[in-house]
Amino acid sequence: MSQQNNNDTPYDFYKLVEEHHILLAFQGMMTTDVLTMMGRNVKEQAESDITRRRIFSVMVELVQNINLYSAEKDYSESDKKMVGKGIVIIATNHDKSAFTVGSGNTVKNEQIDYLKQKLDYINQLDNEQLRGYFRQQLRTPEDQDSKGLVGIIRKAKNPLRYEFLPTDNEHSFFILTVQINQEKK
Amino acid sequence: MENFSITGSNYIPTVYFDAQSGVLEIAGESYHEYTVEFFQPIIKWLRDYLATPGREIVFNFKMIYFNTSSSRRFLEIFDMLEDYKRSKKGKVTVNWYYQNNDFDMLESGQEFAEDVNLPFNFYTF
Numbered sequence: 001m002s003q004q005n006n007n008d009t010p011y012d013f014y015k016l017v018e019e020h021h022i023l024l025a026f027q028g029m030m031t032t033d034v035l036t037m038m039g040r041n042v043k044e045q046a047e048s049d050i051t052r053r054r055i056f057s058v059m060v061e062l063v064q065n066i067n068l069y070s071a072e073k074d075y076s077e078s079d080k081k082m083v084g085k086g087i088v089i090i091a092t093n094h095d096k097s098a099f100t101v102g103s104g105n106t107v108k109n110e111q112i113d114y115l116k117q118k119l120d121y122i123n124q125l126d127n128e129q130l131r132g133y134f135r136q137q138l139r140t141p142e143d144q145d146s147k148g149l150v151g152i153i154r155k156a157k158n159p160l161r162y163e164f165l166p167t168d169n170e171h172s173f174f175i176l177t178v179q180i181n182q183e184k185k
Numbered sequence: 186m187e188n189f190s191i192t193g194s195n196y197i198p199t200v201y202f203d204a205q206s207g208v209l210e211i212a213g214e215s216y217h218e219y220t221v222e223f224f225q226p227i228i229k230w231l232r233d234y235l236a237t238p239g240r241e242i243v244f245n246f247k248m249i250y251f252n253t254s255s256s257r258r259f260l261e262i263f264d265m266l267e268d269y270k271r272s273k274k275g276k277v278t279v280n281w282y283y284q285n286n287d288f289d290m291l292e293s294g295q296e297f298a299e300d301v302n303l304p305f306n307f308y309t310f
Contacts, residue, residue, distance in 0.1 A: 147253040
């Protein structure tokens with residue numbers, strides 16, 4: 001009986017998903033299986049090929065970012081590795097003229113400056129500069145490159161929006177979202 | 186030398202390297218999260234293959250999708266091929282295929298072509 005007073009019944013979640021035009025949401029361990037499953041789901045959305053491919057690309061890089069930066073990790077039996085935990089959401093607007101792809105995960109506070117610096121730097125580059133920067137990143141030592149973030153902005157063709165919400169003294173919740181406009185093709 | 190092959194699946198490309206004919210092909214999707222591990226045997230085979238000078242190689246890329254991590258591995262392959270052409274009298278041609286309308290894929294190929302000194306052909310499939 002008490003459950004009916006909470007806002008967390010399946011129906012409440014259903015309404016939430018509908019109201020926000022959420023096409024896909026997953027929270028948990030970002031295993032290869034999960035990524036594959038989400039990828040298949042994106043490909044089944046009836047959008048233009050190019051938009052679908054861009055959404056898919058951005059999602060793949062966001063998932064890999066979660067694996068890279070999440071402060072919460074767990075051992076995956078299927079991947080035989082520690083994988084990151086976080087959330088990935090793909091939503092659209094009422095007329096499907098644009099899509100928002102976003103991720104969220106906990107990060108250690110000491111990583112905030114590093115991430116902000118990279119994101120701000122990438123956000124002020126124009127297309128040509130991004131192209132050059134991406135090539136350069138492919139030749140930067142792998143643990144220091146930011147090819148994933150550059151890959152996202154280049155596919156999305158819109159700036160990366162981010163936020164860090166403090167969760168405790170040592171951690172923050174890192175939200176990263178980007179809009180992808182529907183291409184008519 | 187033995188041929189090399191990997192059967193593709195969801196996030197793994199199909200790889201077929203024919204040692205005899207020199208036709209080497211990577212096709213499909215590549216978004217393995219651990220591309221270093223996945224590409225390691227591919228790179229190793231190629232290194233052994235390129236130890237013999239003067240080969241004539243046709244490298245076909247028929248990708249539907251690849252992540253930025255795979256871009257890095259592709260560049261590694263192109264660097265090896267470029268080096269082979271320069272220092273081992275190798276003849277190398279790259280055929281970059283892209284699906285009709287996938288101009289992002291075409292652009293990726295053009296960027297690699299700018300980055301390395303190898304002849305690239307572009308075809309739709």
